[in-house]
Structures are given as C-alpha cells and as structure tokens.
Amino acid sequence: MNNIEAGDILETGTWMGALSPAIRTALLAAGRIRTLDDGTAIYRTGDPGEGLYAMLEGEVRLIGHSEAGRRIVYLILRPGDWFGEISVLDGKPRFHDAIAFGPCTILHVDTGQIDAIAAEHPRFDRAIGALACSHQRTALAFVEQALTASSESRLAFILVELAGRWGVNTVRGVEIDLRLSQEDLAAMVGLSRQSLAALLGRLRREGLIDTRYTRLTILDLDRLKLRCGR
Numbered sequence: 552m553n554n555i556e557a558g559d560i561l562e563t564g565t566w567m568g569a570l571s572p573a574i575r576t577a578l579l580a581a582g583r584i585r586t587l588d589d590g591t592a593i594y595r596t597g598d599p600g601e602g603l604y605a606m607l608e609g610e611v612r613l614i615g616h617s618e619a620g621r622r623i624v625y626l627i628l629r630p631g632d633w634f635g636e637i638s639v640l641d642g643k644p645r646f647h648d649a650i651a652f653g654p655c656t657i658l659h660v661d662t663g664q665i666d667a668i669a670a671e672h673p674r675f676d677r678a679i680g681a682l683a684c685s686h687q688r689t690a691l692a693f694v695e696q697a698l699t700a701s702s703e704s705r706l707a708f709i710l711v712e713l714a715g716r717w718g719v720n721t722v723r724g725v726e727i728d729l730r731l732s733q734e735d736l737a738a739m740v741g742l743s744r745q746s747l748a749a750l751l752g753r754l755r756r757e758g759l760i761d762t763r764y765t766r767l768t769i770l771d772l773d774r775l776k777l778r779c780g781r
Contacts, residue, residue, distance in 0.1 A: 552607060554579045557658050560607050564631030566682050567605075574672050581664035586656050593649040593657065600638025600645060602661040603679070606630050609655025610729070614738075615647040624738045626686065627652075627729065629717065636682045639665055653730065706740050706750050707778035710760070714769050723761070724770040732765055 558579045561567045567575060584607065587593070593604060593611065604611075606628050613625040613634065625647055628634055638645055639662065660668075669675045692712075710727070718725040737747040754760045759775050761768045769775055 552584055552656060554582065554584070557582065557584060557605075557607050560630050561605055561633075561658070564605075564633070566633055566678075566685070567631075569681075570678055571672070571674075574668065574675055574678065577668045577672065578660055579658075581668065582658040582660045584656060584658055587651040587654065589651060589653050591651040593651065594635075594645045595648045596645055598645045600635065600642060600662065602635065602659055602665055603633060603639055604635045604649070604660075605658040606632045606634075607656040607658055610652040611655060611657070612650055612652050613647050614650055621741075622738045623741070624735060625690065627713075627717075633682055634686075636679050636686070639679060640683060702740070702742055702746065703750055703753070704779050706736075706742075706747070706754075707775050709736070709739050710767070710769060711772070711776055711779055714772060718769070721768065724768045725772055726766060726768045730765045731767060736767075 558575070561579075562575065567578070570578075582605070587609075594601070596616070607630055609630075611628045611634070613628070615623040615625055626634070634649065635645075637643075665679075669679075692708075713727045713729065713731075714725045717728045719728045720726075733744050733747055733751070737744045740747060742750070751760065751762060754775075755762065759769065759771050759778075761770055
C-alpha cells in the first residue's frame with residue numbers, strides 16, 4: 552500500500568475528512584506505513600508517546616487492565632480511525648495497550664512530524680483536541696452505563712453501539728462485523744464470561760439476537776434499544 556491509497560482510506564473517516572486539504576496532505580506525507588502480525592503490540596501501558604496512528608487495514612483494540620487483573624476493551628479501531636492522541640497532547644506515557652487483532656496495516660506519524668505540522672498549521676492542535684474529545688465522549692457514555700445501568704442494560708447498550716459502528720444489514724438482521732468472542736464482549740461489558748453467557752442466552756430466547764461462533768446478529772434492534780433506554 553502507498554500513501555495515495557492510504558489517503559483514500561483515511562479521508563473516508565470522520566476526523567480526517569474534516570481537516571483542511573493542506574493538513575491532510577502534510578499528515579500523509581509525514582506518515583510511515585507499517586504492516587503488523589496478529590497480536591503485535593503497537594504500544595503498551597507505560598510506553599512513551601511516539602506520535603499518532605491511523606488504521607488502514609484490519610483491526611486494533613485499545614486494552615486496559617484493572618487492578619484485579621481484568622482485561623478491559625476500551626475501543627475497537629477499524630480502517631479510517633485514528634488513535635494515540637492523548638499522549639500527543641499531554642506528552643505523558645501511554646495508559647493502555649494497543650494490540651493488533653489479526654493482521655493489519657497502520658499509518659504512523661511520529662511526534663517530531665506532528666510538532667512540525669502543528670507549527671505550520673496552527674489549527675492542527677485544535678483538530679487533535681477534537682479527536683480526543685470524540686474518544687472521550689464515547690468513553691464517558693460507557694462509564695455512565697457501567698455506573699448506573701444493570702448488567703443487561705450495559706450489554707444492550709454496547710451491542711447497539713457496535714451495531715451502529717460496524718453493523719451490516721442482512722436479511723436476518725444487523726450483523727456486527729467483528730470477530731467478537733464471548734471473552735472479548737465480556738471485557739467490554741465488564742462481566743465474567745459466565746455472567747455474559749447467561750445474559751446472551753436470555754436475549755437469544757427472547758428473539759433479540761443470534762450468535763454463531765464469533766458472529767453476533769441483532770434480530771430486533773428497536774427492542775434492544777429499549778433495553779438500554781434509547
């Protein structure tokens with residue numbers, strides 16, 4: 552993949568699509584394309600911030616770890632998504648892991664290049680701040696659900712969010728286009744795998760979802776939205 556092809560992918564994303572043509576050109580010119588194997592750590596908790604990343608192919612997951620040792624999936628990133636902006640803004644170490652989930656291709660713009668672009672384009676700092684705010688809003692919505700909602704409402708909320716972001720309409724319903732194991736979903740909802748399995752079984756019996764291997768299809772999105780207060 553070359554930088555022109557990378558630009559075609561990234562300009563479909565909300566964040567880069569809102570940037571000025573000059574900043575988009577500067578980012579692509581400064582970026583270095585990398586291919587990663589499944590399970591590769593782009594960075595880990597405590598690593599120094601080394602710039603901004605964008606997804607070109609495949610999938611990356613941002614993962615944290617609680618004091619009790621539970622894995623927490625903060626965000627799932629697909630082509631067009633950017634990440635790593637918090638350490639770019641505050642200069643502090645990474646506070647989560649970024650792990651390739653399957654083979655993937657990313658674009659990396661290092662800190663020196665980011666600083667050079669910001670110096671030449673004064674509004675670029677504001678754009679990075681907007682990216683951070685977008686991710687923060689998503690995170691706060693999940694936190695609100697985690698603190699105030701029942702386990703079933705949290706699960707319904709996350710399934711609706713995943714459907715909105717990665718749902719594919721099929722004759723049966725909305726299929727979530729992710730390789731999502733029960734362990735992965737449990738980490739997102741904040742439940743044990745056993746508790747999650749019980750909730751999924753209830754939703755299946757009620758005709759709201761169907762699960763097959765690592766694929767999950769929402770059969771009745773409107774009813775599922777009611778479960779999370781939407």
